[in-house]
Amino acid sequence: MGSGERTTVTTGGGTGQLTGFGNEHSSEAVPGALPVGRNSPQRAPLGLYAEQLSGSAFTEPRAANRRSWLYRIRPSAAHPPFTRIGNGALRGAPFDDTVPDPNRLRWDPLPAPPAGTDFVAGLWTLGGNGDIRQRTGMAVHLYHANTSMKDRVFSDADGELLIVPERGELRLRTEFGVLRAGPGHIVLMPRGVRFRVELPAGEAARGYICENYGRPFVLPDLGPIGANGLAAARDFEAPVAAYEDIEGPVEAVTKFCGNLWATALDHSPLDVVAWHGSHVPYRYDLRRFNVLGSISFDHPDPSIFTVLTAPSDTPGLAGVDFVVFAPRWLVGEDTFRPPYFHRNVMSEYMGLIEGAYDAKAEGFVPGGGSLHNMMSAHGPDRETFERASAADLVPAKVADGLAFMFETRWPVTLTPAAVNEHRPQHGYDNVWEGLQRHFTA
Numbered sequence: 001m002g003s004g005e006r007t008t009v010t011t012g013g014g015t016g017q018l019t020g021f022g023n024e025h026s027s028e029a030v031p032g033a034l035p036v037g038r039n040s041p042q043r044a045p046l047g048l049y050a051e052q053l054s055g056s057a058f059t060e061p062r063a064a065n066r067r068s069w070l071y072r073i074r075p076s077a078a079h080p081p082f083t084r085i086g087n088g089a090l091r092g093a094p095f096d097d098t099v100p101d102p103n104r105l106r107w108d109p110l111p112a113p114p115a116g117t118d119f120v121a122g123l124w125t126l127g128g129n130g131d132i133r134q135r136t137g138m139a140v141h142l143y144h145a146n147t148s149m150k151d152r153v154f155s156d157a158d159g160e161l162l163i164v165p166e167r168g169e170l171r172l173r174t175e176f177g178v179l180r181a182g183p184g185h186i187v188l189m190p191r192g193v194r195f196r197v198e199l200p201a202g203e204a205a206r207g208y209i210c211e212n213y214g215r216p217f218v219l220p221d222l223g224p225i226g227a228n229g230l231a232a233a234r235d236f237e238a239p240v241a242a243y244e245d246i247e248g249p250v251e252a253v254t255k256f257c258g259n260l261w262a263t264a265l266d267h268s269p270l271d272v273v274a275w276h277g278s279h280v281p282y283r284y285d286l287r288r289f290n291v292l293g294s295i296s297f298d299h300p301d302p303s304i305f306t307v308l309t310a311p312s313d314t315p316g317l318a319g320v321d322f323v324v325f326a327p328r329w330l331v332g333e334d335t336f337r338p339p340y341f342h343r344n345v346m347s348e349y350m351g352l353i354e355g356a357y358d359a360k361a362e363g364f365v366p367g368g369g370s371l372h373n374m375m376s377a378h379g380p381d382r383e384t385f386e387r388a389s390a391a392d393l394v395p396a397k398v399a400d401g402l403a404f405m406f407e408t409r410w411p412v413t414l415t416p417a418a419v420n421e422h423r424p425q426h427g428y429d430n431v432w433e434g435l436q437r438h439f440t441a
């Protein structure tokens, strides 16, 4: 950090984590900082300011209600006006700069950005759907950073951020405390929470982001699966309170209705000494996902791999699902084991965190992505089809890959950058070329 005008640099707080998705957590970095039995005493303890952060309407049902109380050195309200800063390659919904494309599309990883690119500057939007102002839909972004954010913090008024690291470690210093995340983890950053992304290892970091403008992600119901399975609530880790007491210039950047705005603070806003509530960031380790599947025959629908689902206003129809394809055994008898040929009313953006994906022999690489929009015909490539149709069906482990899908109820419309600058791979259609007819009447 540039320390020129700083008078105090204190970071307080423990090192543990709080666990349990959707819990009412509480944490204090200094004993006694959290008021007992009330949220807003006449004078909050230790001379702190009490501030509520509401992630749901006050009146939403208890199960959907999200809010946290923050006890901070200065209230967030103490700031000068925001002014627009450049959006870089960040875009927001409605996405209407290109015509929605029915083609199967696939991208290589983005080229490395120039030196000195931090997490915010390195955000690049592929596309999305819905409308930020209606709080519907989602966006697919990639991030690529090679330097820590310095003297600036970011927050997103437009939605929550599901961050999927693919390369490099991140240290997220948030209003609620510190989260570390690397490839294999996801981070769920709620709407409006301020954070700074640092690269603790000094290595470039990149990955994927699903920005969810709609109702927040929740764990899916399990139905007949029972009380256990898939992602366990207790494996979601929230940070413990940790605060900065820093006097000095900090740029607070917010994304508001698709645009970046900034205000100049004279202190770090990561100054929350204690907090309690349910609107909190989480980290989850995808390696803890309890993968379920068929132990008889057939390839189950990938909804069985749902980690988190963001409901829309129609029950069972997600604004966006986050689905993970994690290592697992395949044992199906008389079964074509890889993902089947498919046309889907939902739209599927897929990315790869490591290894390979069992429906694609090549061309789908870590850091790259594919988009199979509503009703586009896709599935195993020719090579995979031929191999899996002839395979000896002994139990086999899909061992070396971690892929994911953002599956959304609305088609994804691309940004001009994803069409014209970082263009889709040429000839993706060819992976399904040469699938021979085998019909014999």
Ligand SMILES: O=C(O)Cc1cc(O)ccc1O
Pocket (backbone or CB within 6 Å): 299, 300, 301, 302, 338, 339, 340, 342, 344, 348, 359, 372, 378, 379, 405
């Ligand atoms: O690869 C895909 O397109 C995703 C997908 C995975 C799967 O296991 C079944 C259907 C499906 O669309």
Ligand SMILES: [Fe+2]
Pocket (backbone or CB within 6 Å): 342, 344, 348, 372, 378
């Ligand atoms: Fe699919």
